[in-house]
Amino acid sequence: MAVLRLPSAARTFATALIGRLSYGTVFLSLTLALATGHGSVSRAGEVVAVFAVALAGLAPLRARLIDRHGIRRVLLPLALSYATALVGLAAATWRPATPLWLLELLAVAAGSAAPPLGPTMRTLWRTMCGEDQALMQRAFSLDTVAEEVIGISGPLLVGLLILVANPATGVLLSAVLVAVGTVAMMTSPVIGTVSARAAAQASAGSTEGGNGERRKGSGRTMSRSLSRILDILDPVSAAAGVGIGLGAQSLAIVAFAVRHHQPSAIAWADAGMSAGSILGGLAYGAISWRISSRARLPLLTAALGLSVAVAALAPNVWVLTAITTASGVFVSPLMACAYLVADELADERSRTSAGMWVNNAFNAGSSGGYAAMGPAIARMPLSWCFVVAAAPVVVGAGVAQAWRSRTGSRQAQPLSDATAETEALSV
Known part of the structure; x- marks a missing residue:
């Protein structure tokens, strides 16, 4: 490579x-x-x-x-x-x-x-x-x-x-x-x-x-932190939505396999999603895309959300495994795209933080989605649980698209002198 x-x-x-x-x-x-x-x-x-x-x-x-x-x-x-x-x-x-x-x-x-x-x-x-x-x-x-x-x-x-x-x-x-x-x-x-x-x-x-400016800049720490998150809101919202959806889906898969008296199929569904994710990631890296990464991100997120929702139609665990494998094809490309967008939008002195916010949004969302799906499984038909799992993914895609439209197609730009000075004072 x-x-x-x-x-x-x-x-x-x-x-x-x-x-x-x-x-x-x-x-x-x-x-x-x-x-x-x-x-x-x-x-x-x-x-x-x-x-x-x-x-x-x-x-x-x-x-x-x-x-x-x-x-x-x-x-x-x-x-x-x-x-x-x-x-x-x-x-x-x-x-x-x-x-x-x-x-x-x-x-x-x-x-x-x-x-x-x-x-x-x-x-x-x-x-x-x-x-x-x-x-x-x-x-x-x-x-x-x-x-x-x-x-x-x-x-x-x-x-x-x-x-x-x-x-x-x-x-x-x-x-x-x-x-x-x-x-x-x-x-x-x-x-x-x-x-x-x-x-x-x-x-x-x-x-x-200078010392005087350093004292003045210290009062702006909170606003700078909020500004950094807003700068990368589209990849963070997409990652959070995907995390919630996949976390919820994983518990729904467990419930589906147990109700069909085939608990061993849980491992097959998980393995299928991982295999699909690996293949999707390799294919994604090899393609020369004609649209920007910011434009690709909501499209990939929406595609994943729809594929998660399709699991509601699965009649048995083997069809469910095939669907989760297909869903996995979008996971690695989507996360790679989210990291790339965060990197493009962050300035050079906050790139590690930007990537961490995307990573944390996914992990926190995954834990929250897993926890929230428990009550949903107890209260609604299992097929609808997959639709519920898909909802935050689609919402994440919508937020990413809306924020991109609001802020334009801006990619990483050199900091203005004033912004660079403020950032330097916080170090």
Whole structure:
């Protein structure tokens, strides 16, 4: 693939994937270690929930720190702190007598320090691809497909590991993966390029500012944060809608398979969606599109929403699996497009944060959709549950299209002198 032939691209991407594999192994490993070592699924769920909330809740802050202070100064300390906390969790879950408060404290520490390797890698893709939008599309498609593969291979790796070792070993493996991957990633020349550019920009901003302006700029932090989110509202709304819809759909699939007395079909439906997503992502990256990424985003989102709604017509689990496979074809392209739009609309000093907002919108939406579908399944026909799941996806497409129409076809533009000065003062 062309993007991997860019200078240092294959090396940087490979090391980032090693670290990102940690996120594919840690949740299942931690859940199994707690459930088997402490004999309580409810306790396992409580600790994992604490970990997930800390990980997602502080994600924008960690991304913003990288944008402000540079990758090397922030990402490596975060990764090593995260790995240390995971080692502590591995040791604690190995011992059945560990008190719950200590497990939750370690889970908060790990979740709070989790390094944003995915958003950081997408920032590095921009550096390596420059202003070549075709290359950026291929790079983001490859990156999104890789995340899908990690989502499949991580749990499989844990499943093999627990056949021969204590489940807590999987937590320890997660710590090793993120530490080794991030340390190796720091040796990439691309990191040096980004760090040097960030240092030069920070120095220039400091020279232009002055203490008086710094005090005046400090009162504008909230408005700047809101402005950044509004700047990328179309990809964030699309990602949130997709997350809610897919989260709701996943629980509806479980209910469908159980009611048809074929619970094993759940795995087939999930595998079909993942396979479709991988194939769709690879195809999307290879196509030369004639319309802009902002124009593509609502179209892809609407197509996914309609495909989710079609599941309402499935008469059996095998047709449902075929439909979810077809739905998956839109998932990776849509998320790659959302990340690309966020990258285009963000200024150079907030690209990591922009990607993190899109990522967080999807993850938060997925959790919320899964939780909200439970009452819906209890109150309405199952076929209508798939229509309900499709609704937020279609709404997300509508919001993305409406915001695009309102703000025009603006792509990333150089900051005005006044805006650049204000941004520099907040660093």
